[in-house]
Amino acid sequence: MIVKSVTFYIKSEYIKKFIEATLENQSNSIKEEGIKTFDFLQDSENESKFLLYEVYESENAMEEHLETEHFKKWINTVEGYFVSPRERNVYIPVSK
Template identity: 35%
Template structure:
């Protein structure tokens, strides 16, 4: 039951800070939030996570337009990972997709995805875009 509350808490935080891309406010704000659900093939979790953390660190530490890159372990399924990413704008998302650490991650993990990734695009609402700051580098 605690696992449900932890995941529900994360979901509530995410829901409180974003709205779906179809929202009328999405045209007023250029920031982009991505919520990604990844299902990993059984037996590949350790390799996947090593590569995923390399991409996360590269995104956070080396991409000026990446304001947040969180890797979240699903509490009910050990082979499910959630990503919460926030970028300054579409150009920052494009820079991320072309960054060496992202390209390396996609190539390394290509055969480890159990399903197609589920990707949602959203617009940060709170805190307001002007209050977001770049997260400092993390080891």
């Protein structure tokens, strides 16, 4: 299992477009075989801050997601909406 969290800060004039594009990407992403969870969240105190919380079956599934047509369409659409670079973190399970 691989967990990826990505935080975005979006220019205020693009918030609605970002939400629309990301909801479309989310609806396609959850259909992928290797994705267990794909949550899209907005900060309750800062409307321009968003989080993607993604759970993949494997690192390979995470890499395959980045090659899908819907991801490529999404990233090409939203890249200009960011106030700052995305904050990405990838987590792996801790086991004994």
